[in-house]
Amino acid sequence: MSRLFHALTLGQRCGALLLLSLLAAAWLVPLFGYNQPNVQHLSAAFAPISAAQPLGADQFGRDMLARLAAAVRLSFGLSLLCVGSAAVFGILLGVVAAWSQPWCDKLLNFIANTVMALPGLVLVLLISGIAPGSFIMLYLGIALTLWVEYFRVVRATVQPLVHSPEIECSRLLGFGRWYLFKRHIWPAIASNVLTLAAFGAATSILMMASTGFVYAGLKPPTAELGLMIVELFPYFAEATWVLIQPLCVLVLMVLGFNLLAGQKA
Amino acid sequence: MSALITLDNVTVAAADNVLVQPLSLSVNRGEPLTILGETGSGKSLLAQAIMGTLPASLTMQGTVSIQQQPLDIAARRQLWGKQISMLPQEPWQALDPVMPCEQQVSEVFRYVGNAAAASAQLAARAQLDQVGLSQVSRQLPQQLSGGMAQRVAFAAATAAGAPIIIADEPTKGLDTSQRDGIVQLLKSQTQHGGLLTITHDVDVARQLGGRIMVMRHGQLLESGSAEQVLSQPQAEYTRALINAQPQFWPAATPATAQQPLLDVTDLAQHRGEQLLFQGLSFSLSAGEILGVYGDSGCGKSTLGDTLLGLLPPASGHIKWQQPLHRSQMLKLYQDPPASFSTAVTIGTLLKDLLKRHKLAASAIAPLLRQLNLDAALLNRTAKDVSGGELQRLALLRTMLLSPKFLVADEPSSRLDPITAQQLTQLLVRLAREQQCALVLISHDKIQLQKVCDQIIDLKDYQLREVQA
Numbered sequence: 251m252s253r254l255f256h257a258l259t260l261g262q263r264c265g266a267l268l269l270l271s272l273l274a275a276a277w278l279v280p281l282f283g284y285n286q287p288n289v290q291h292l293s294a295a296f297a298p299i300s301a302a303q304p305l306g307a308d309q310f311g312r313d314m315l316a317r318l319a320a321a322v323r324l325s326f327g328l329s330l331l332c333v334g335s336a337a338v339f340g341i342l343l344g345v346v347a348a349w350s351q352p353w354c355d356k357l358l359n360f361i362a363n364t365v366m367a368l369p370g371l372v373l374v375l376l377i378s379g380i381a382p383g384s385f386i387m388l389y390l391g392i393a394l395t396l397w398v399e400y401f402r403v404v405r406a407t408v409q410p411l412v413h414s415p416e417i418e419c420s421r422l423l424g425f426g427r428w429y430l431f432k433r434h435i436w437p438a439i440a441s442n443v444l445t446l447a448a449f450g451a452a453t454s455i456l457m458m459a460s461t462g463f464v465y466a467g468l469k470p471p472t473a474e475l476g477l478m479i480v481e482l483f484p485y486f487a488e489a490t491w492v493l494i495q496p497l498c499v500l501v502l503m504v505l506g507f508n509l510l511a512g513q514k515a
Numbered sequence: 516m517s518a519l520i521t522l523d524n525v526t527v528a529a530a531d532n533v534l535v536q537p538l539s540l541s542v543n544r545g546e547p548l549t550i551l552g553e554t555g556s557g558k559s560l561l562a563q564a565i566m567g568t569l570p571a572s573l574t575m576q577g578t579v580s581i582q583q584q585p586l587d588i589a590a591r592r593q594l595w596g597k598q599i600s601m602l603p604q605e606p607w608q609a610l611d612p613v614m615p616c617e618q619q620v621s622e623v624f625r626y627v628g629n630a631a632a633a634s635a636q637l638a639a640r641a642q643l644d645q646v647g648l649s650q651v652s653r654q655l656p657q658q659l660s661g662g663m664a665q666r667v668a669f670a671a672a673t674a675a676g677a678p679i680i681i682a683d684e685p686t687k688g689l690d691t692s693q694r695d696g697i698v699q700l701l702k703s704q705t706q707h708g709g710l711l712t713i714t715h716d717v718d719v720a721r722q723l724g725g726r727i728m729v730m731r732h733g734q735l736l737e738s739g740s741a742e743q744v745l746s747q748p749q750a751e752y753t754r755a756l757i758n759a760q761p762q763f764w765p766a767a768t769p770a771t772a773q774q775p776l777l778d779v780t781d782l783a784q785h786r787g788e789q790l791l792f793q794g795l796s797f798s799l800s801a802g803e804i805l806g807v808y809g810d811s812g813c814g815k816s817t818l819g820d821t822l823l824g825l826l827p828p829a830s831g832h833i834k835w836q837q838p839l840h841r842s843q844m845l846k847l848y849q850d851p852p853a854s855f856s857t858a859v860t861i862g863t864l865l866k867d868l869l870k871r872h873k874l875a876a877s878a879i880a881p882l883l884r885q886l887n888l889d890a891a892l893l894n895r896t897a898k899d900v901s902g903g904e905l906q907r908l909a910l911l912r913t914m915l916l917s918p919k920f921l922v923a924d925e926p927s928s929r930l931d932p933i934t935a936q937q938l939t940q941l942l943v944r945l946a947r948e949q950q951c952a953l954v955l956i957s958h959d960k961i962q963l964q965k966v967c968d969q970i971i972d973l974k975d976y977q978l979r980e981v982q983a
Contacts, residue, residue, distance in 0.1 A: 419854040423916065424842035424871055433867070437858030470637065 258512075263508025265448075268502060276322035284316040287473040288440025296489045301332050308478075308492055309485055312427040312471075318499055320473040325503060328385075331452040333447050339393070341443065345435060347401070348408035349427075359405075362398045370395040375466050383469035388461060392454045407439050448511035452504045460499055475500045496504055517544055517585060517931035519679045519709035520565060520599075520696040527560045527569065527733075535560050535733045537577065542679070547702070547710040548723035549741070551756065554902070559604075562683045565711070567591040567599055581679070596627040600677035602701075603683045606664035610656040616667045617643060617652035619680075623674035640671045642716055646700060651910070653901060659840040660811065662693025669700055678708035679793035686713065688929065688956045690810045696721045696969070706968050712797035717760050719747055727907035729753045731811055732852045732957030737753065755867065759932035761962035769942045770968050773800040775836045776952050782831035784817055797832045797969065801919065802950040804943065806963030809973035817974070819846065819922040821904075822954060839920060842872065845913040847923040855897035861908055868915060886941060903934035910941060914949075922954045927962075 260268065263342075279285075288442050291297075291311030299306050305314040347358040365373070377391035378384070412419060425433075455475075462466030462476025470477060478496040486493055524633040535557040543549045563569045565579055567588035578585045581594060591599070603609035611619055621639035624630045630638060646666045656664050656780050664721055665685060673679065673791045681700055686694040698719055704710050705725070712723055720727050720741060728738040729750060736750040749755045757763070763844050776799050783793035790816030795896050799805055810814050822833060848854040856864060869876055883890055886907045892900055898907065906926060913921060923942055927935035939955075943966050946953040957963050968976040 415848045415850070416856055418887065419846065419848065420841070420856070422845050423868060423912070425867070429871070433856045433858060437752070437856065440804045448613070 261409045261509050262512050264277050265511075267508035272322055272506065273326060274504060276319045276326070279315060279319035279487035284319065286313060287314065287320040288471045289315040296485070296492065302401055305495060306492055307327075308482060309489070314386060314492060314495055317467065317473040317478065318495060321475045322497065322499060322503070324472070325455045325458060328389060328392070329451040329507075331389055332454040333450045336393045336396035336450060337443060337447055339440070341395070341396035341404050342429050344401045345408055345431065346402025346410055355405075358401070361429050362401050365395065367397045368395075370453075371457060371460060374461060375464070378461055379475045382466060382482065383493055385468065387456065388467055395457075396450045398452065400437055400443060403442050403446060404482055407442065408435055411435060411438055445511050448507050452511075455500070455503050455507070472501060519544055519581070520711065521580040522561075522565070522582065523578045525561070525575065525579065526842050527557065527566055527573055527575050529573055533733065534573070534942060536708075536735070537941065538735055540554070540728060541737075542648075542709040544678075544709055544710050545705055547705045547723045549712045549714060549720040549723050549725065549727045550730055551720050551727055551753075552730035553715055553756075553933065558729045558730055559683055560733075561730075562681050562711070563905065564711055565681060566595070566599070582665075584720050594677075596623065596675040596677055598677055598678040598875050600672045600675070600680065602669055602672050602680060602682040602685050603627055604687055605654055606661065606668040609668055610664060610671075612656055613868070615653050615655060616659070620671045621675050626677040627945060639674070641669075642674055643667070643896075646670050660688050660693065662696055665689065665693075665697050666700060668968070669697070675705065680704050680708065680710050682712045682910070684709065684714055685837060686716055688712065691960075692810065694719065695722070717745070717757055718761075729756070747911065747979060750848070753931055758870065759936040761959055761965055764936060764939075764962070765806070765963040766965040770803045770892070772948070773803070774801075774950070775799075776801045778832075778834040778836065779822070780832045780834070782818075782821070782828045784821055784826070785812060785829045786814065786817060790829075790977075792973050793830075795976045797971060799952050801837075801952055802946055803952045804946050804955060804967045806967035806970040807954060807956045807973065808958070808960050808963055808970055809906050810958060813977070815958075816849075816924050819924050819954060819956055822920075823922055836918070842916050843919045845916065845918045845921050847906070847909055847913060847921065847926045849925040849928060851902055851929075852897050854909060855905065857896050859897045860890065860894055860902070861897050863968070865893065865912065865915070868912060871914060874915060878915055881909070882914055884965065886911055887937075901937065901964050906930060906934075907941070910938070910945070917949055918951050920952050920954075924956045925958070926955075929957070942966075 264454055271330065274291065291307070294307050294311035295309050297303055297307040297311060298346065303313045303315065305318065306376045308314055308317065347355045373395050374388070374391035377394065381387045403426045411434065417430055419429055420434065436439070458467060459476030459479070462474045463480045464479070468474045468477060470481065479493065482493040520542040522538060522540045524537045524539055525535065526533060526537050538561070540548065550561065552558050557638060560569065560573070564575045569575055576813070579591065580586065581591065581598060617636070619638050620642050621635040622637045624635035627634060628635070640652060642648065643649055646669060648663060648666055648670070651659060656667065659667065680701070684698050686700065689697065701710055701712060702723060712719065714720060724741045727739065727741045727744040729736045729744065729752065731752050736752055737744060737748070745757060746751065748757060766826060778798045781797045782795040786793045797805070807815050807818055818824065821828050823846060855861065865879060868879070880890070888904060888911065890905055892904060892908065897905055926942065929939050932939060939962065942955065945951055955963060955967060
């Protein structure tokens with residue numbers, strides 16, 4: 251773990267620190283009693299900062315701190331799920347495409363190019379529009395737009411590697427495909443895949459917020475950053491301070507992941 | 516005779532150790548100077564010290580004079596191209612891969628020589644014509660052979676009229692015929708200028724003539740005229756270096772017990788549309804050594820891959836007289852680092868292999884001793900091991916599986932002469948002791964004649980084309 255830390259650049263360390271503190275805050279806040287993101291106190295709409303509500307209350311008198319913590323947990327969870335499945339799927343197909351017959355490679359490449367041709371957000375909106383408010387559909391939509399990047403990067407890296415002496419040599423020595431992946435392919439693609447994963451996490455958080463912002467994603471009263479922003483938007487004049495909070499959290503999360511991704515792009 | 520380059524007590528040192536011991540030399544007009552020595556002997560550092568391109572982590576002391584003027588690094592830098600120029604080790608890395616050759620040479624005339632665009636192009640054409648490359652002036656470096664690319668690099672390096680050339684391993688990885696072409700080109704340079712060549716190839720030093728300095732571990736061992744050093748070497752290392760040339764190798768004992776292993780009849784193979792060879796028939800017995808000879812690109816490696824079953828033959832039959840397990844047919848690669856995964860240590864890779872074939876870990880130690888390898892090497896990755904050691908480790912890896920058929924694809928062409936000889940002798944021993952049939956691929960015919968039981972010259976099996 252410490253070796254990993256030393257391998258990171260200063261920017262990457264800042265990003266990791268930012269994300270870790272956000273995560274820690276999001277999980278610790280409920281333990282201190284701020285655990286009711288959806289309980290309304292209509293008489294206390296836009297209540298000022300107090301010990302019971304350290305970040306104030308929104309238009310329905312809900313505790314902002316509890317809502318932000320819940321939103322961060324949701325965004326993190328979804329982004330990790332999306333990135334994880336997109337990466338596994340993309341790497342698998344990328345390796346298969348580079349390793350298999352030309353017709354299979356062409357077919358997979360055709361599918362990937364088709365997905366690439368659609369703007370990512372449109373695809374997410376389309377799929378999540380099938381069943382509005384469904385977490386599964388949102389997840390599927392985002393994961394389906396993300397896998398293509400992994401596919402393309404992995405395919406391009408593995409293609410020249412498949413015919414390289416090192417892999418040919420290991421095959422002659424009697425090793426199977428899993429071994430070739432573990433010892434030759436994964437070391438070659440790992441750093442690129444991890445960079446893509448960090449960018450992908452930022453993208454998926456933004457996509458989720460964007461669908462929430464246009465009411466195509468999750469439904470109220472779920473505490474979700476995009477949804478919170480759009481709900482607070484009409485009260486921009488009266489409660490600027492409350493609107494700024496989810497915006498800041500969103501910026502910090504995306505910044506954290508982009509810093510973690512490092513300078514390689 | 517006027518001294519073009521003079522070094523006075525030049526040393527190169529890293530933070531805590533001296534890499535080049537105090538050294539003085541002079542390169543005179545019309546008399547080539549060749550520095551001979553193995554990889555890691557500090558030869559290339561010397562060239563970098565003269566040019567002023569040493570890495571920042573190294574420090575240089577002593578004076579470097581060009582045309583009898585002591586100059587510091589900044590002043591030497593001003594002379595690049597016009598007075599002094601360097602011929603790089605690997606031409607493909609020095610040339611721009613996406614620019615036609617003619618343009619690369621003309622840019623030197625234009626930007627170093629300050630010529631107008633049109634006249635620069637004419638001059639570049641004439642320059643390429645002079646090195647015999649007028650045919651390929653429009654091609655990209657990748658489309659050329661190593662020898663041709665090196666000639667383009669030579670044309671570019673001399674385009675601005677530098678009278679002094681420093682050539683750092685100019686013939687590395689080239690065939691004998693291509694190598695001789697480059698040496699002739701370098702020799703022509705000495706008629707009107709100075710030449711400092713750095714090489715580990717005794718033949719190159721002999722052909723260049725002039726004076727020779729032998730270096731090892733950053734130390735000058737001996738110097739003198741080429742004739743004197745090569746015919747009456749004083750230092751033991753020089754003798755070893757000269758004796759490591761294939762023509763001085765002792766001939767290997769011929770194979771004894773003959774148990775037929777392989778019959779090849781009427782084999783032909785293509786690469787794309789091009790027919791590489793046809794009508795190839797031979798048979799091979801266990802413990803026998805077959806040499807495959809030919810220039811680069813003639814299909815030697817393709818023949819090896821075909822025998823190993825990695826490529827299907829275009830026509831003809833390969834018949835095995837004894838059933839062989841898949842992992843008893845192995846290959847030794849030309850470029851040792853390319854055949855190892857660099858992600859983990861060599862020890863881990865060997866452990867993987869033992870596990871895969873359910874072998875005992877105790878098999879490694881005796882092989883390490885036999886191949887004269889240090890067990891500490893196993894804790895390093897392939898990146899941190901020298902070429903000669905890595906090739907022996909590759910040999911160890913194959914010997915663990917006790918192969919019955921081994922294709923060695925130019926296993927020693929990237930090694931120093933002494934290491935190359937050791938490796939080849941190890942291979943011969945492996946073949947004889949373990950009754951393993953060995954296919955030795957090489958572009959060095961003398962080497963093959965010394966060790967092989969039979970030799971195939973692929974030229975005899977090529978389709979003869981009428982020159983248009």
